Amino acid sequence: MNDILKIGGREFTNRLFTGTGKFRSRSLIPEMLKASGSEMITVALRRVDFDAGNENILEFIPKHITLLPNTSGARNCDEAVRIARIAREAGMGDFIKIEIITETKYLMPDNDETLKATKILAAEGFIVLPYVMPDLTYSYKLVDAGAAAVMPLGSAIGSNRGLKMKEIIEMIIENIDLPVVVDAGIGRPSQAAEAMELGADAVLVNTAISIADDPVGMGRAFSMAVQAGRLAYLARMGEESKTANASSPLTGFLR
């Protein structure tokens, strides 16, 4: 099956995007990437230490993987824009995940500032993946602003609470003509599968993989769940119903 996801001119056959945060050891990152087959990984620019030689986190990411630098730590549009430019100047490519958070309790993204930053960075030729609070109106605005995808949160970052925002995410998937990547809050492979069954184009999972006892095994589990969810979506699942539906249609005799 030729099921390819295109974002910013790149093609992805694996729809699990991963992250580099919270691992007990950086050497687990390449192993996790290999086991999961993930083709895109996000890296907080603030943690990249270009002077660190072999210990530079980028050294642990194989060259064929697409880097998605993120603006973690940015409190407003201006900081996010500057972080993005630093990342590009440092040779980390044109992809950027905008993450603007002014509230550290639940780490909710600031949609207003994110929209502003999306507009500026898209105009500068960045491939912008904004991390946002799920909101259909904002999603339309992000399309107009030049985003390459929309990344609504499933629930609070690192919370492992799953798709608490399911209904809004469904609206975005149905109405927005851009790839939708569910980012944040996915704690179990079954929740990743659920997002994919809804029709999400990809999911981004970091904490649930990195803090597992076996991050490599968990990366693989998530990848399989994402594939299963995607296949189920493509195979068009039957609608949910409160009444039983006979597997042989009752009116099948009417030809």
Add this chain to the structure above:
Amino acid sequence: MSFLHELEKYENFDFEGYFNSVTADDVKKSIGKEKPGANDMLNLLSPAAEEFLEEMAKRSHLLTMQYFGGTISLYIPLYISNYCSNGCVYCGFSAGNKIPRKMLSMEEIETEALSIKKTGIKHLLVLTGEAEEKAGFDYIKPAIELLSKHFPSISVEMFPMSTEQYAELKKCGVDGLTVYQEVNDRTIYAQVHPFGRKSDYNWRLECPERGAKAGFRLINIGALYGLGDVRKEAFFNAMHAKYLDDKYPDTEIAVSFPRINHSEGNFKPQHRLSDRSFVQFLTAFRIFLPRVGLNVSTREKADFRDNLLPLGITRMSAGSITSVGGYAESEEDDVPQFDISDNRSVTETISMIKQKGYQPVLKDWEMIK
């Protein structure tokens, strides 16, 4: 409104009575609470909780993994001056102590910066004694400007300043503030800070908040254990952290647990925080405030620090020298502010952290001036 008003609520609170009334059941419930309140923190700090250290440690470990993962951030301190006009009776730099006083020149600061850079640690904590007239803002500002060329993240631990001064330091490259109230008990505070600007309790208590208002990214507070009743001090400190955390949601709050060590004044502390209580308090803080950074310095012995790693610690100092300068050149008569107990180098600390199954984080911020 400031934290002073929060403190006042507990003026007539019978801490001893409450602590002694806590039961094993109360402690168990508080350990498992998803959103623990002030009473839960009191329960976790109580004598009854001493029987539940393992349960508290397990919960603390899980919460720390969820919020911080398997990472330990490292920082390194640089003292640039030991002039001091305060009379803190427990401190080696105290004005009354006849010790050689030193203030690094800009050239010396640069030499120290270059030496520290070789360790690979990118988060610097810059410290001075508290002598505004000698090593004041006009000395500190150019020093920070110079250091910010070498370090993407700089915290300061100096005399408490105004919001405006902090805002100015922020522009020069400071992103964090460390300030310890030392002791929250007003009577003891007055006894151990007999003179100098530091004898103004309120000015110091409201200092972390001024830093948050100035827009610092990280505010690190702490009580100096040994000066006052340890349980009460821990509780006040926890409430202070919670106050800041609630009121300044865009600021990261961290807490340290310094215990009085030998210093030049040969101060004999009236209270003592035992290793068991240290662990109890540390894990209680994590359960009460899951997102707050918990910091342990080289005041603590190497093996104790190593064992604390899985219990909730998220930040550590490494390779510290607590006399002025000392990374590039040291002199025999250099007097430390306090003795350090973990003398390992940065490289040794890093390999210990890795051996324990954690990732040492040497850089956690990119200067975006």
